[in-house]
Amino acid sequence: MDQQDDQTIAHQAADVVDNVADGIRSAAQSVSVSVRSAAHTAREAAGRAAGVVGDTYEEVGQYARDSFNRTRDQACSLEKSFESSIRANPKTSLLIAAALGAVIGAWWKRK
Secondary structure (H helix, E strand, O other): OHHHHHHHHHHHHHHHHHHHHHHHHHHHHHHHHHHHHHHHHHHHHHHHHHHHHHHHHHHHHHHHHHHHHHHHHHHHHHHHHHHHHHHHOHHHHHHHHHHHHHHHHHHHHHO
8 A cells, every 4th residue: 555655646746746847937938928018018118208309309409409599580570670770870870989999998908
């Protein structure tokens, strides 16, 4: 009977080992599915983030170009207005320029 008991115990031990191995395979498969899912989610989130950054970059660039163009247009308008004023009043413009030159010269000399 001892030999039969030993065989029964061996079969039971083998069954336990098989059950543990099956559990480990099942757990590994579950972890694999979870890792793939997490990687997929991370790729999607990274793609969305990259899209948002790209869109924001484009919007900021467009805003900067628009601001530059508006400022340039205003400067050109101011220049034309200034030139027109000088042409309309050349004597007054000459007197103002001479006065400003004298003030700047006096200020420069004091430094």
